[in-house]
Amino acid sequence: MSVRKTSRGRRVTGFLAFRLVPLLLLVGIVYFGYQVAQQGIRYLNEQSSAAARAPLYAQTATALALVTDEVTPEATESASVPVVRHAKRSVEILQDFATNTPQPGDQVVPTLDPNQPTRALPTPFFYQAPQEGAAAPTAIPTPVEPLNRQDYDLMNILLLGNDNEITGDQIARTDTMIVVSINRTTGTVSMLTLPRDLYVYIPGWTMQRLNNAYVRGEAVGWTDGGFGLMRQTLMYNFGINVHYYAMVDLTGFKAIVDAVGGIDLAVDCAIQDLPLMESEVPEGAVRINEDGEYVLPVGYYHMEGAEALWYARSRGNSSDFDRGPRQMQVLRAAWRAARNQGLLSQVPELWSQGIQYVQTNLTLPDILGLVPLAASLDPANIDSYALIRTYHTTPWTTPSSENVQLPNYDPLRQLLQNFYTPPTSSQIALEAPTVAVYNGTTNPDWDRVAAESLGWEGFNAVAMGAAPTTDFASTTLTDYTGRSKGSSLEQLARMLNVQFENLLLDPRSDRQYDFEVVVGADYTSCSRSGVLPVESAGN
Numbered sequence: 001m002s003v004r005k006t007s008r009g010r011r012v013t014g015f016l017a018f019r020l021v022p023l024l025l026l027v028g029i030v031y032f033g034y035q036v037a038q039q040g041i042r043y044l045n046e047q048s049s050a051a052a053r054a055p056l057y058a059q060t061a062t063a064l065a066l067v068t069d070e071v072t073p074e075a076t077e078s079a080s081v082p083v084v085r086h087a088k089r090s091v092e093i094l095q096d097f098a099t100n101t102p103q104p105g106d107q108v109v110p111t112l113d114p115n116q117p118t119r120a121l122p123t124p125f126f127y128q129a130p131q132e133g134a135a136a137p138t139a140i141p142t143p144v145e146p147l148n149r150q151d152y153d154l155m156n157i158l159l160l161g162n163d164n165e166i167t168g169d170q171i172a173r174t175d176t177m178i179v180v181s182i183n184r185t186t187g188t189v190s191m192l193t194l195p196r197d198l199y200v201y202i203p204g205w206t207m208q209r210l211n212n213a214y215v216r217g218e219a220v221g222w223t224d225g226g227f228g229l230m231r232q233t234l235m236y237n238f239g240i241n242v243h244y245y246a247m248v249d250l251t252g253f254k255a256i257v258d259a260v261g262g263i264d265l266a267v268d269c270a271i272q273d274l275p276l277m278e279s280e281v282p283e284g285a286v287r288i289n290e291d292g293e294y295v296l297p298v299g300y301y302h303m304e305g306a307e308a309l310w311y312a313r314s315r316g317n318s319s320d321f322d323r324g325p326r327q328m329q330v331l332r333a334a335w336r337a338a339r340n341q342g343l344l345s346q347v348p349e350l351w352s353q354g355i356q357y358v359q360t361n362l363t364l365p366d367i368l369g370l371v372p373l374a375a376s377l378d379p380a381n382i383d384s385y386a387l388i389r390t391y392h393t394t395p396w397t398t399p400s401s402e403n404v405q406l407p408n409y410d411p412l413r414q415l416l417q418n419f420y421t422p423p424t425s426s427q428i429a430l431e432a433p434t435v436a437v438y439n440g441t442t443n444p445d446w447d448r449v450a451a452e453s454l455g456w457e458g459f460n461a462v463a464m465g466a467a468p469t470t471d472f473a474s475t476t477l478t479d480y481t482g483r484s485k486g487s488s489l490e491q492l493a494r495m496l497n498v499q500f501e502n503l504l505l506d507p508r509s510d511r512q513y514d515f516e517v518v519v520g521a522d523y524t525s526c527s528r529s530g531v532l533p534v535e536s537a538g539n
Contacts, residue, residue, distance in 0.1 A: 119366070125235065126143065156181050157182070158178070162247065174211045177210065179419075189373075190383045192386070193324030198407060199407075245360060260341065260343060262337070265301050265330070266450075275292065318531045393406060437454070445463075447519055476503075477504065478505075
């Protein structure tokens with residue numbers, strides 16, 4: 001018996017040693033190889049995308065290297081114009097205001113002096129038109145009139161994002177540009193996103209993409225560097241006087257989102273794209289083809305920094321005109337997370353940690369002065385503005401085959417003036433009807449998605465949970481107001497993509513809500529131009 005047991009033990013041992021273990025090793029090698037292949041495909045896809053933009057990088061670098069001895073035209077309000085030596089040539093620099101950006105190596109932790117008065121905002125600085133006959137691929141526009149501030153106390157901050165961690169060429173093109181206008185008179189905030197391909201006049205240079213203004217300012221040693229020239233460019237082309245700026249790279253973006261514990265986002269328009277370098281495909285996205293593309297369906301998601309970066313950067317089935325509003329959505333979500341967690345009261349403690357990720361000329365006292373407004377700000381008092389392709393801009397191809405967007409100044413001027421004009425109390429009361437939103441599907445949280453999307457557009461929308469039945473094929477909209485004039489029915493139907501046959505009128509004097517929405521299986525709020533349909537899983 002003992003011999004038989006020994007023999008059986010040897011057979012078991014032999015099976016494990018020579019069959020099962022090698023099989024497990026083989027499976028492990030195959031799985032590891034698959035993961036490596038996927039990472040390689042992801043890297044090659046992103047590199048291919050970067051390579052497609054390489055000619056633009058080369059054109060930028062070449063343009064920056066083509067230094068001439070032209071004299072930069074003087075500003076109309078310059079008390080002194082110092083000459084700065086840079087790259088073996090003389091460049092006339094406009095005097096603006098001194099930057100407070102911490103320099104590399106500075107480890108000073110800012111402290112707040114309660115007796116220190118709030119510093120005055122930098123004054124506007126006007127740049128004269130270029131000399132007649134200046135060379136440019138298209139006509140150089142004349143300087144626009146500054147926007148009418150209407151005696152409001154406005155503080156304008158330019159938020160910039162660059163992706164030179166991916167390009168690796170050390171040229172900080174500002175592909176994300178959002179102007180945040182804080183009205184300290186009315187306690188309201190407006191955000192305006194500017195597409196990177198806007199073709200504008202960059203003072204002292206030529207017509208170029210707006211995202212090259214910062215690069216140019218850094219290269220020629222402009223007063224206040226890249227921001228100084230960006231500030232002049234925005235004033236010249238749009239009449240916006242920007243006072244301060246804050247710029248982050250991809251690492252900084254992720255760190256900020258992670259610092260507030262991640263953000264909650266209502267995705268009302270499905271996104272389709274490949275994995276992107278430095279980011280992660282959000283949990284809940286579905287891989288839909290052999291190319292490695294993912295679709296993030298309509299839904300309510302919690303995203304960490306790397307996931308939010310994928311959502312903010314993605315433009316696989318959209319464009320910069322769609323990506324800008326998503327980036328503003330991320331900013332609003334981060335503000336909400338910080339407010340809800342009480343982080344706004346910890347600004348002094350968080351400043352020394354956050355400043356390592358942000359390049360800015362804002363100081364701690366500047367930020368502290370905004371905390372009371374941020375803590376009490378109603379989402380209805382945050383307005384978002386974005387340019388519409390072919391209405392606010394005209395697509396154009398330069399002689400060097402660059403695809404750019406020429407500003408259409410008449411409609412754009414109206415948009416910019418609206419951006420500077422806060423809603424009055426009467427307007428808010430008139431234009432904020434109450435909307436009850438029910439989920440008529442089995443898709444989780446679709447009532448929250450629709451309610452939040454409407455809320456950011458000024459509606460007083462409330463997510464009510466599941467409808468009595470969850471088999472609604474189409475979204476329905478019921479109007480309980482009975483108004484023929486001043487009704488928001490048309491706007492709601494357009495935002496929710498509700499078909500005419502699904503609009504219901506049921507006037508009630510005892511109504512609890514002005515409108516009722518039941519979200520159906522066809523729900524989508526993809527009303528922005530340039531957004532393409534996404535593929536479905538299994539195609």
